[in-house]
């Protein structure tokens with residue numbers, strides 16, 4: 617089958633590596649407007665056919681039913697290539713965040729549905745990993761009782777994309793190119809994870825804030841206007857049962873960094889490390905008035921890593937197999953969570969997201 621990569625940067629190269637692990641041979645095409653990026657890509661993947669224009673690549677041959685296009689450009693360049701690729705009759709797997717705005721995300725899904733194609737989002741990197749499936753299985757078993765509270769905090773002291781991480785890609789710092797800061801960068805994974813585990817039919821974002829702590833190495837010669845610390849207080853509802861969720865994410869904070877993901881119920885709690893699949897999962901419960909803590913057995917690790925998962929999941933979806941991919945409405949719903957969180961932080965007005973929504977309306 618054929619895989620078309622738009623954007624030959626850091627993550628475009630990662631997807632090309634993942635393609636080699638699929639269960640059939642892949643013909644690789646790549647397009648980038650930057651000749652240096654194309655050269656670097658082709659040095660690593662000499663089998664790829666390269667193009668300096670997206671239009672030229674997509675019109676170079678007729679679409680086949682299982683063609684996949686990966687859009688791995690910065691967020692401000694997600695919409696146009698996605699539209700072109702869907703209109704050319706191909707499925708599209710778009711990097712996170714799906715879009716710059718809900719309006720853009722809706723447009724993508726509408727075009728996908730019109731052409732009977734799938735638009736997926738790469739935010740599903742962690743879905744299907746053994747530790748995640750273990751968490752879901754423990755919840756389903758009912759041994760936690762009535763779940764009433766979730767803590768989901770990933771607070772790093774210095775890990776800003778475009779500064780400490782991948783300093784060559786300064787676009788991360790400019791909201792006109794990235795759409796936002798740490799929430800646009802990591803929020804897609806956070807919400808894909810939370811929504812997978814809790815499968816809500818409605819999410820209420822009751823309160824939220826964003827902040828941009830200042831450091832002595834903040835660049836002043838380029839636009840740097842994105843948040844690096846964000847938090848929200850949400851109510852996840854499933855079958856009219858509310859779960860209160862404390863969400864926090866930081867790539868720069870002066871407070872102490874820590875990671876804590878914990879689900880609390882009336883009969884027990886569960887603690888895990890969402891973005892480090894090698895860490896154990898712990899269950900705690902009461903025995904005769906004393907807390908008992910046990911490590912929960914997780915299933916065997918597969919040969920696929922978090923870097924392979926977005927393409928692997930989407931490939932399975934396109935092939936009609938069982939899959940952890942988030943496509944069309946589900947991808948849109950997850951993006952809606954991020955967008956609504958920004959709105960609540962800005963306006964102070966609570967927002968509700970209907971996660972059971974089917975079909976797209978603008």
Ligand SMILES: NC(=O)c1ccc[n+]([C@@H]2O[C@H](COP(=O)([O-])OP(=O)(O)OC[C@H]3O[C@@H](n4cnc5c(N)ncnc54)[C@H](O)[C@@H]3O)[C@@H](O)[C@H]2O)c1
Pocket residue numbers: 622623624625626627628647648649650653670688689690691693697711712713782785801
């Ligand atoms: N770097 C990471 O670790 C990482 C991880 C997961 C997801 N992502 C996401 O992947 C996307 C790309 O990030 P990256 O780190 O690979 O960026 P990057 O800066 O390394 O590469 C982006 C590439 O896109 C090309 N490009 C820009 N506009 C284009 C256009 N209109 N047509 C064709 N090519 C164009 C650029 O020339 C560049 O080569 C972003 O949405 C990002 O959030 C990045």
